[in-house]
Amino acid sequence: MNKPEEFAELKFDGKTIKLPVVRGTENEIGLDISKLRPQSGWITLDPGYTSTGSCQSAITFIDGEKGILRYRGYPIEELAEKSTFLEVAHLLLYGELPTAEELDRFTDTVRRHTMLHEDFRRFFSALPKDAHPMPVLAAAVGALATFYPEHDDAESLNHVHVGVVRLLAKMPTLAAAAFKHSIGQPTMWPRNDLDYASNFLRMMFGVPAEEYVIDPVIAKAVDLLLILHADHEQNCSTSSVRLVGSSQSHLFSGIAAGISALWGPLHGGANQKVIEMLERIATEHGTADRFVERAKDKSSNTRLMGFGHRVYKSYDPRAKILKKTCNDVISRVGGSSQLLEIAMRLEEIALNDDYFISRNLYPNVDFYSGVIYKAIGIPVNMFTVMFALGRLPGWIAQWMEMRADPTFKIGRPRQIYTGATVRHIPGR
Numbered sequence: 001m002n003k004p005e006e007f008a009e010l011k012f013d014g015k016t017i018k019l020p021v022v023r024g025t026e027n028e029i030g031l032d033i034s035k036l037r038p039q040s041g042w043i044t045l046d047p048g049y050t051s052t053g054s055c056q057s058a059i060t061f062i063d064g065e066k067g068i069l070r071y072r073g074y075p076i077e078e079l080a081e082k083s084t085f086l087e088v089a090h091l092l093l094y095g096e097l098p099t100a101e102e103l104d105r106f107t108d109t110v111r112r113h114t115m116l117h118e119d120f121r122r123f124f125s126a127l128p129k130d131a132h133p134m135p136v137l138a139a140a141v142g143a144l145a146t147f148y149p150e151h152d153d154a155e156s157l158n159h160v161h162v163g164v165v166r167l168l169a170k171m172p173t174l175a176a177a178a179f180k181h182s183i184g185q186p187t188m189w190p191r192n193d194l195d196y197a198s199n200f201l202r203m204m205f206g207v208p209a210e211e212y213v214i215d216p217v218i219a220k221a222v223d224l225l226l227i228l229h230a231d232h233e234q235n236c237s238t239s240s241v242r243l244v245g246s247s248q249s250h251l252f253s254g255i256a257a258g259i260s261a262l263w264g265p266l267h268g269g270a271n272q273k274v275i276e277m278l279e280r281i282a283t284e285h286g287t288a289d290r291f292v293e294r295a296k297d298k299s300s301n302t303r304l305m306g307f308g309h310r311v312y313k314s315y316d317p318r319a320k321i322l323k324k325t326c327n328d329v330i331s332r333v334g335g336s337s338q339l340l341e342i343a344m345r346l347e348e349i350a351l352n353d354d355y356f357i358s359r360n361l362y363p364n365v366d367f368y369s370g371v372i373y374k375a376i377g378i379p380v381n382m383f384t385v386m387f388a389l390g391r392l393p394g395w396i397a398q399w400m401e402m403r404a405d406p407t408f409k410i411g412r413p414r415q416i417y418t419g420a421t422v423r424h425i426p427g428r
């Protein structure tokens with residue numbers, strides 16, 4: 001931490017506590033309360049961590065009011081237009097976009113680790129066919145740690161690097177294998193001459209009986225989706241990765257925790273819920289207006305999925321990019337644009353409705369991503385898996401940053417106890 005020159009004062013109960021002020025490079029201000037309890041006996045209380053920073057990080061910057069997202073300083077719009085997912089992964093993990101030579105080396109190393117251990121085949125057959133692929137993926141990544149116990153050694157940079165590469169390389173193989181198992185088709189093994197997105201598409205949709213022809217427009221759309229999901233600072237899943245990693249557990253077990261957190265409908269699982277919402281509106285011949293009314297009614301337990309965000313209080317820049325991509329993909333694959341039309345109608349109504357305006361609720365990344373996944377034939381229960389594939393380099397980069405931080409401590413929040421005061425078992 002930088003040496004504090006500024007302090008805020010907290011006065012309570014006859015005591016004055018000086019809290020060091022920490023300023024980020026974008027002038028964000030944090031009050032360092034790490035010594036508050038030793039000095040005063042008090043703690044701060046912030047359920048959902050709405051006003052709590054858990055770390056200092058140099059990876060991703062978000063300005064939720066202005067709708068800005070940057071990875072390592074680069075605007076998401078530029079990265080989306082001018083880079084590939086593996087370049088962005090390199091940027092997040094190692095701090096810089098790779099030179100051509102570095103990219104070749106990185107890509108080549110990732111390619112050489114795409115296969116799974118032969119004994120891993122039996123893992124999938126132990127699980128029910130209709131299992132949701134997110135817990136399957138979480139379990140698979142956790143189980144992968146048993147094949148690579150050496151990555152426990154976070155002190156060895158080489159072990160960490162190989163672990164990082166293994167995860168990046170094997171996640172698409174695992175995800176596609178989970179899908180193939182669920183539909184009863186033979187697993188397609190990776191083809192290392194293909195780029196990251198094309199290789200994944202072939203493992204998902206190819207069959208051994210015939211050649212799978214890759215559509216470069218679809219592969220590019222998948223690569224873009226992975227870039228847009230690659231990191232988002234201290235969200236629920238990333239904080240889970242950091243918290244689990246803070247106990248110095250194996251890298252893969254932290255990532256398994258991140259996948260589990262991402263599965264929830266208030267986080268990455270929202271992309272599946274969005275498409276289910278759009279399909280329901282379409283099949284019930286309901287109008288978008290009626291659905292928006294229901295989402296505003298607190299007694300209905302309905303939310304406009306894909307709308308609202310803890311950090312963005314304006315348009316999510318990723319949703320802006322995806323809205324544009326939706327049209328390109330749909331016109332390419334020649335599918336129905338009905339769901340996109342419903343989504344755009346929902347957006348139009350909500351953005352002109354006082355309920356959404358007053359609460360700063362705008363489309364988030366999940367609002368349009370599902371429409372693209374659907375158009376390119378990704379099954380609905382695989383949407384959140386796609387999110388996990390994209391978020392992987394961000395989770396790992398955050399884990400690496402935490403483990404390299406000299407102020408690193410095990411994460412252990414406090415609480416305010418509200419239960420019974422001491423009592424004793426009567427008559428014994």
Ligand code: ACO
Pocket residue numbers: 265266267268270295296302303304305306307308309310311359361364365366
């Ligand atoms: N539809 C209707 N009302 C909403 C919505 C929504 N999608 N989102 C928030 N609100 C309302 C809440 O009811 C609340 O109203 P109130 O002040 O009258 O009680 C107000 O807006 C604030 O909402 P909170 O839930 O307190 O906001 P929070 O920051 O905790 O939650 C969240 C953010 C979880 C994303 C929320 O907006 C939501 O549930 N959205 C729908 C699910 C979704 O799209 N999740 C994906 C998020 S992006 C991601 O994880 C990748």
